[in-house]
Amino acid sequence: MSDKAVLEINLNEEYKIKIENGNQFEDSIFKDIYNEALKNIIEIVRHSDVNKDSKYDDFNNIVSFTGERGKGKSSSMISFRDALIGKDSSEHKEFFIANKYHKKNLREDYYYQSEFNDIEFLKSKSFAGIEIIDPSLFRGESLFEMILAKMFQKFQGDIKKNDCDINNDDKRNLVKHFQNVFQNLQVINSDRKDLYKKESIEVLSKLAISSNLRDGFKELVKVYLDVFEKNKSFLLITIDDFDLSFSNTYSMLEDIRQYLIQSNIIVLI
Numbered sequence: 001m002s003d004k005a006v007l008e009i010n011l012n013e014e015y016k017i018k019i020e021n022g023n024q025f026e027d028s029i030f031k032d033i034y035n036e037a038l039k040n041i042i043e044i045v046r047h048s049d050v051n052k053d054s055k056y057d058d059f060n061n062i063v064s065f066t067g068e069r070g071k072g073k074s075s076s077m078i079s080f081r082d083a084l085i086g087k088d089s090s091e092h093k094e095f096f097i098a099n100k101y102h103k104k105n106l107r108e109d110y111y112y113q114s115e116f117n118d119i120e121f122l123k124s125k126s127f128a129g130i131e132i133i134d135p136s137l138f139r140g141e142s143l144f145e146m147i148l149a150k151m152f153q154k155f156q157g158d159i160k161k162n163d164c165d166i167n168n169d170d171k172r173n174l175v176k177h178f179q180n181v182f183q184n185l186q187v188i189n190s191d192r193k194d195l196y197k198k199e200s201i202e203v204l205s206k207l208a209i210s211s212n213l214r215d216g217f218k219e220l221v222k223v224y225l226d227v228f229e230k231n232k233s234f235l236l237i238t239i240d241d242f243d244l245s246f247s248n249t250y251s252m253l254e255d256i257r258q259y260l261i262q263s264n265i266i267v268l269i
Contacts, residue, residue, distance in 0.1 A: 018075045022083035022092030030076040037080050042118045048263040062267045084127045128229040129236040143255040170227045177220040184213040238268045
């Protein structure tokens with residue numbers, strides 16, 4: 001491989017997002033970005049593996065792609081996302097084979113129980129994704145609502161295909177989890193005055209259910225990955241142009257803090 005990156009500019013496409021395959025990463029001008037992102041992913045995956053049974057989700061599972069406008073944040077983030085999801089395919093696997101990050105490359109405060117190097121460890125993990133979320137297109141929806149919608153849209157689209165191999169029991173189970181989460185969300189977003197007009201026991205019941213929204217979503221993601229995504233390890237949630245939706249920034253950060261800091265979720269921003 002060359003130690004120089006080649007910058008190719010296609011006329012009339014210079015301002016468009018450029019998606020690269022993982023096999024092109026080593027010769028890309030974003031090579032360092034991809035390598036740093038990979039190290040971050042390995043840290044997150046290892047930490048998640050060690051703390052998967054902990055009831056406290058207090059770790060950082062967010063990888064940020066930062067820079068000025070037009071510097072290639074979206075291009076590098078989406079390319080990296082696609083490479084993670086398809087890391088075993090012929091278009092991407094060379095990047096993961098070429099990178100030999102060992103324990104010494106990572107922070108000392110992480111626990112390592114595997115005798116394999118980091119890339120070998122990563123090979124045992126798999127990643128699923130939903131459609132990329134663009135907050136600038138929101139029309140009153142919250143980030144959490146949009147994530148739910150994208151997950152259900154992907155599931156619904158798949159079950160309509162003739163070659164869908166999910167059995168009916170699994171379909172019903174997953175739909176039930178979607179319904180539970182959405183019902184909890186409805187209670188939280190409902191008018192408090194209307195809620196307190198109901199019978200006291202019904203109100204207390206609904207309040208108890210709504211307080212479990214985080215746990216319900218965690219269970220939904222688990223079932224979604226196991227049943228629909230065929231036992232994938234992590235759900236990748238990718239948010240593009242996060243900085244363009246200034247009015248929604250605080251609420252989006254709150255949604256991330258409350259619902260997305262989970263051991264089987266990785267957020268790319």
